[in-house]
Amino acid sequence: MRVSVGHLASLAVLALTCAAPVPAAAEGGPAWEACVGLASTPDERVKACSTVIDTKSETGRRLAGAYCNRGHGLTERHELDAALADLDEAVKLDPNYACAFNNRGRVYSFKRDYDRAIADYDQAIKLDPSLPLAYNNRGESRYNKRDLDGAIADFDTAIKLNPNYAGAYGNRGLTYYRKRDMTRALADYTTRIKLAPDLLAYIDRGNVFRDSEQLDRAAADYGEAIRIAPTDARGWRNRGMIRLYQGDNKGGLADYDKALQYDPSDVFSWNNRGQAKMRLGDKQGAIADFRKALELRPDLPTAREALQRLGAM
Incomplete structure (x- = not known):
């Protein structure tokens, strides 16, 4: 059985804007x-x-x-x-x-x-070399231009200026993940979780464990994501995939039921729930899910192949 990864990786970089500091004055009022x-x-x-x-x-x-x-x-x-x-x-x-x-x-x-973005971040850094946000955000644009080493250098500086900058650790972890340096990615995501244990932090670290074939630890992190944000589909569908990898088809089915409850537009959740139903002997349920997956993405090969095996195409 092939399970589609699809949107399971949460490759979102957290660049930020800043509420600009301004000089104090005696007058201002509520609007100011x-x-x-x-x-x-x-x-x-x-x-x-x-x-x-x-x-x-x-x-x-x-x-x-x-x-x-x-x-x-x-x-x-x-x-x-x-x-x-x-x-x-x-x-x-x-x-x-x-x-x-x-x-x-x-x-x-x-x-x-991204070129204009980097030019503005360059100017911000020139005017205020102590502004961690500007380094973090320039690193995000460099990442998006596939300048991974340049991005890491910027995230390094942001962290040096602010050692508690959770977003910069997450961004650097993502960049190491993109470079397939799982050891450094894991270290950065772990620090990010210590500083700001949110949904994406656990999903990102779970992805590292998943790709490192540490499936129990991946499932545990996705479970934490579910605990933090139980109505967000991402934790459910990530854990559902791990459960299917581990042969827990009933558990995977239950997780994909939840994922589709909260995000019925996700083609890979339909496909993977179809895989779970097929393995559990629910042929008609599997066919319905694979057909829904193809309705959302007509070129999805795993759903098409599954329907052919089930004699439904």
Whole structure:
């Protein structure tokens, strides 16, 4: 039996924007505080910074900060063109504002214009060599350009500047994983889990264990992902695959039932649940799942081959 890996690897790099620091002043008011406050949500930030900008209550670096922080909120809302316009204005108002360049680089990264992103991160680093975010984010763009050694160098620097930077450990672990250096990837993901034990941290480390054929440890990490985020399909479908590898077809079937409950659009969960049903003797159930997989992806060979073996094609 062949089980499709599909979307089971969580190769997501965590580049970040920063809420830009701005000079303190005696006056500010609630809108200003929400505009620059680190606890503000993206919607709160956009609304508050818009008030600051529209009322023309600030000038100079503080006005640049309002544009930069509104750009931050818009980026988090994936309104990229509006974010880019704000960050262009922030850079125009204060060309020495490192965080504005960092945030604009992030917008270019979302747009997959990695050369422009790197140019902005270069400028942010030139203006503020102590900004870990800029190194981390430049590493993300270098990773996406397949410059893995350059990416690792940037993540190294981000970690040196901030030894508790969980995202940089995760990104460096991902880069080592891409280089198939499982020992270093495992070390970085383990540190990331110590600093920020979230869903992706456990899935990423589970992937290393999976590819290193340490299946019990992979299943344990995917189980932790399920515990942290029980309504996220990724933990269920990753653990389901391990259970099928280990011959636990009933366990795999149960996990894929959950995965499809939370993400019915995942073609590989349909395919792999079909494999579990086929092994358990549920021919009609398997046929239905393989047909659903082919409906979602007509060129999926494992589903097509399985239907041929079952005499359903």
